[in-house]
Amino acid sequence: xxxxxxxxxxxxxxxxDRLAEVFRSAGVDIxxxxxxxxxxxxxGAVAVIGKAGSGKTMLLARLxxxxxxxxxxxxxxxxxxxxxxxxxxxxxxxxxxxxxSVLRTRGxxxxxxxxxxxxxxxxxxxxxxxEWLVGNAERPEIEGLTDAALDRAENFFKQARSVPGxxxxxxxxxxxxxxxxxxxEDPLDIGFVDEASMLDERQFEDLQEIFPTLVLFGxxxxxxxxxxSGSMVFxxxxxxxxLSLSRIHRQELDNPILDLAHALGDDDLSFERFExxxxxxxxxxxxxxxxxxxxxxxxxxxxxLVWRNVTRIRLIxxxxxxxxxxxxxLLPGEPLICDGIELPLKHRKKRLDLEARGLIKGAQVVYLGxxxxxxxxxxxxxxxxxxxxxxxxxxxxxxxxADEPFIPFAANMGATFLHGAAVTIHKAQGSQWPEVQxxxxxxxxxxxxxxxxxxxxxxxxxxxVAITRAExxxxxxxxxxxxxxxxxxxxxxxxVPAAPLSLTAEETS
Numbered sequence: 381x382x383x384x385x386x387x388x389x390x391x392x393x394x395x396x397d398r399l400a401e402v403f404r405s406a407g408v409d410i411x412x413x414x415x416x417x418x419x420x421x422x423x424g425a426v427a428v429i430g431k432a433g434s435g436k437t438m439l440l441a442r443l444x445x446x447x448x449x450x451x452x453x454x455x456x457x458x459x460x461x462x463x464x465x466x467x468x469x470x471x472x473x474x475x476x477x478x479x480x481s482v483l484r485t486r487g488x489x490x491x492x493x494x495x496x497x498x499x500x501x502x503x504x505x506x507x508x509x510x511e512w513l514v515g516n517a518e519r520p521e522i523e524g525l526t527d528a529a530l531d532r533a534e535n536f537f538k539q540a541r542s543v544p545g546x547x548x549x550x551x552x553x554x555x556x557x558x559x560x561x562x563x564x565e566d567p568l569d570i571g572f573v574d575e576a577s578m579l580d581e582r583q584f585e586d587l588q589e590i591f592p593t594l595v596l597f598g599x600x601x602x603x604x605x606x607x608x609s610g611s612m613v614f615x616x617x618x619x620x621x622x623l624s625l626s627r628i629h630r631q632e633l634d635n636p637i638l639d640l641a642h643a644l645g646d647d648d649l650s651f652e653r654f655e656x657x658x659x660x661x662x663x664x665x666x667x668x669x670x671x672x673x674x675x676x677x678x679x680x681x682x683x684x685l686v687w688r689n690v691t692r693i694r695l696i697x698x699x700x701x702x703x704x705x706x707x708x709x710l711l712p713g714e715p716l717i718c719d720g721i722e723l724p725l726k727h728r729k730k731r732l733d734l735e736a737r738g739l740i741k742g743a744q745v746v747y748l749g750x751x752x753x754x755x756x757x758x759x760x761x762x763x764x765x766x767x768x769x770x771x772x773x774x775x776x777x778x779x780x781x782a783d784e785p786f787i788p789f790a791a792n793m794g795a796t797f798l799h800g801a802a803v804t805i806h807k808a809q810g811s812q813w814p815e816v817q818x819x820x821x822x823x824x825x826x827x828x829x830x831x832x833x834x835x836x837x838x839x840x841x842x843x844x845v846a847i848t849r850a851e852x853x854x855x856x857x858x859x860x861x862x863x864x865x866x867x868x869x870x871x872x873x874x875x876v877p878a879a880p881l882s883l884t885a886e887e888t889s
Contacts, residue, residue, distance in 0.1 A: 394623070702865055717744060
């Protein structure tokens with residue numbers, strides 16, 4: 381085992397040992413680094429529960445490392461090779477592309493739940509290249525591709541280990557390689573789910589059909605999915621299948637943001653006293669700032685977090701006014717949030733194609749400009765492995781005191797978007813940004829409303845989720861004011877040099 385138990389805290393070591401026993405019963409011994417054929421009847425879900433900074437992600441990464449050392453193959457969103465009879469598999473999942481990308485930046489090969497529920501149908505000729513790159517076949521001869529193109533693919537793959545990137549280096553688009561998508565038919569073995577507090581019952585059931593062994597990593601202090609009465613899927617597991625992490629590792633780094641987050645566990649804490657704690661933290665550490673105005677420039681890449689929709693809409697309107705955005709068009713650089721796919725049932729393949737490219741509900745996107753066809757938009761999808769796409773779009777901009785949203789342009793059907801300069805704290809769950817603005821007046825309103833969720837004051841849950849979205853710096857905004865931007869919107873920071881812009885199947889037809 382590559383990671384000694386002595387590097388863990390006591391609660392992490394206990395969780396590691398108990399999960400090792402779960403894996404052993406499923407035919408994977410991570411202590412001896414050996415696997416045996418999968419046996420039936422060993423299914424079950426286990427939850428690892430802990431607050432922010434308790435070491436859940438570290439434990440997930442070390443367990444994945446140990447499973448890899450034991451010979452278990454990790455199935456990622458990059459490319460899934462042909463299944464072997466003796467193959468044991470692991471998939472590391474997150475509910476959104478942004479949450480998966482947070483794990484990938486920490487060296488964990490994560491993908492989205494959707495990418496595992498549905499599998500791609502590959503072009504058989506170009507799949508030969510992928511099988512060669514991953515070591516399952518000899519170098520192929522492909523009509524229309526030169527040896528030089530295959531050499532470029534091979535050199536790229538040796539550096540980046542990305543099949544789509546290697547194919548792009550050879551001059552192929554994603555739509556050349558992937559012809560469509562289908563519901564997964566064959567089960568996998570072991571699944572890890574990060575941000576499991578965001579799972580709803582339907583997703584949980586779908587995952588249990590695919591993974592005989594499922595490990596959920598979640599935080600009971602976060603917000604439960606809407607329409608689940610404040611409960612999370614792991615709440616219903618038997619107590620022996622819940623492993624708790626209580627020691628706060630990151631707090632040892634004297635992180636004022638985590639100090640504030642964990643202070644919210646005090647049952648007697650009032651909003652007013654908590655806000656004084658934020659102000660005290662700001663005086664002592666520049667990682668916490670108290671601002672009287674929302675920063676419009678920061679909203680372009682990191683949305684301001686609010687509780688109420690009315691606040692969100694007013695801040696978006698103020699953002700667009702500050703940038704002098706025209707009322708009938710979007711400016712390149714404006715942020716958007718995917719609100720779902722509007723397609724009739726007969727267009728299921730197109731829906732799967734859009735979702736596979738990262739355009740699932742909650743995806744964070746930046747508008748780059750109009751596409752080649754009317755109603756299409758060029759977009760940068762944060763967290764997607766191939767982030768720049770062109771897709772049929774329906775953009776809705778909600779206006780203050782208006783019943784219907786304003787639609788600057790729209791395709792007949794496709795991906796729908798709301799403006800993303802401000803988002804509700806519920807929608808921000810699972811995402812993180814280097815700097816985050818939290819709109820304090822909304823949390824005050826939640827505290828005055830006196831609402832609770834699963835026995836905890838709603839404002840505390842909202843505050844906990846909001847401030848733990850900040851990786852490096854927290855901005856606590858206290859007034860209904862907006863600071864004008866110091867420079868115009870730009871897309872220069874979103875340049876992706878490796879591959880040409882991917883088109884959806886609809887645009888290439």
